[in-house]
Amino acid sequence: MARKILCVAEKPAIARAVATHMSGGSFQTHSVRGNQYVKNYEFEFNFGAPWGSCSVTMTSVIGHLTGLDFERQYRGWQSCPPGALFEAPVKEEVDEKKMPIAENIRNQARYSKALFIWTDCDREGEHIGTEVRTQAMSGNARIEVRRAKFSNTERAHVLRAAREPITLDEFQANAVAARIELDLRIGAAFTRLQTLQLQQVAEILKEKVISYGSCQFPTLGFVVDRYLRVQNFKPETFWGIKVMLQREGIKVNFLWRRVHLFDRAAVTMMLERCLSAKQAKVTKVNQKPKSKWRPLPLTTVDLQMMGSRYLRMDSQKVMKVAEALYTKGFISYPRTETDQFDKAIDLKKLVEKQYPDGRWGQYARELLDGKFRTPRSGRHNDQAHPPIHPVSWVNPSQLNSDEKKVYEFVARRFLACCSEDAKGQGTDIEIQYGEEMFHASGLIVLERNYLDVYVYDKWESSQNLPNFEKGERFEPTEANIFEGKTTAPGYLTEPELIGLMDANGIGTDATMAEHIAKIKEREYVVVNERGSGRSKVSELIPTKLGTALVEGYDNVVADLPNSISLSKPFLRKEMELRMLEICAGSKTRQEVVQQSLDMYREVFIHTQRRIAMLKTACRKYLVPE
């Protein structure tokens, strides 16, 4: 009998795609008792030396198999002081719902010579791989374990991954294990402490869970930070000089190089000097081609930001809709950090699939008639998923209105990536007037190219500039002083928040939207709709509770030399750096867990000692006088 090899992917869709390539399209599908999504695919495959031709069962898990929790006697909120959770024993157990999946792996492993792990090639994937290995080995202790290294599900790439397996990266798996333990201990300890303490302070907190998490709190911190900047904003008056020339029936406005100053007397004096010079001199006339670059291939973070901005959906909604489109086979996997297309992907074939569309089908045809350009490459590659792109065309009548909007965006974005940049002719004119420099610029859009399909970008020709020659002199039609006031920044919008989280390493592409949803659910922030119609913006405003928590924690650590407030992203960032050290092999999991726990324990003890400050902040905002 042929040797048997068990393959396990991170999710059903990958199992199916890999099985399709390895089997050349002919495999048997068996359902798995107890789970409707996971399937076992059986087929023959020649792995080459040393395995040779084998019968294969390809199956999957659905993300992590296990979860970490405290031992039973520590799960009650009154069972121990919250601080004890820094040391309380924890155990990893297969989730109740994942039991049938784990059992399937144990059963399949029993008759298998080897286990090939096909989880995503990222940190979480390595950890999920160890969970799969544990199950397989408990079914068959002698099973040999390998790992397939792949970054997309293109056929040749998959086949090579099957024939050139590597080993699991224990360092990366350990880094995730450390993250899991830290998130649990720190999250639970602070959540219980602040919930139990603050519930006593105000009537409206009585039944509330006041959660703390290393991601949700910095997310809240960003919202409060902006809110306070808006509240504390004091407008300042500034003055500037504007110069206008009327020529060939066109009014040309020249902008001051200094933009504006906050000293009226100084500006007045500068203007006087200009006026007494009478004539201005053209110091530069620059004609140069300008281009507006087509967008980069689409990542999750970008999809969420663009979704909030142009599709009027919050980030969680966009992701839900994108997942539905993915599950139905219309777009590629929507969780990716990759903004470069692999060379192996046949992009033209994907463009061709858009031919039937009434809105951009013609544009797609023109691309393949010679206008096609290889997409730009960004600098990110998660080695697991390609940029988000349409994989098949769908008739809009088959989609609901949100799905239509997201699919349209993904399709237009993809076609834009495969297009030429927009081209234009720019003119910059610089003049010297007295001692001061001014400039005017014009733009003529010559070729719209990608703009024709990517309706979300705007790039318009400006008013035509009249002719100027370098060295010529003219007397301006007008030269005036103008007055203005600095304006407050707006409240934080969701796309801005996602940008901040991304830049500060708070959450992952897949979880950022969840953290924002979490702080809404906890009533730390609310969404305020301002304006109407096209100019409508959704602003995030902290509630009194959200403001009180941030203020309270800031006060608690205000006079500590090294403690950084929990509302800031730095602690999480530090944890991230330590995880990278585990990945590099320079620190062990145990060292990192101990170090990080020590750091957070210090803040915890301090918070406990000064719990009155947290309570005072809550009372200040939440208890009526």
Next chain:
DNA sequence: GCAAGGTC
């Protein structure tokens, strides 16, 4: 009743 991370 707590976290964050996978995925459905």
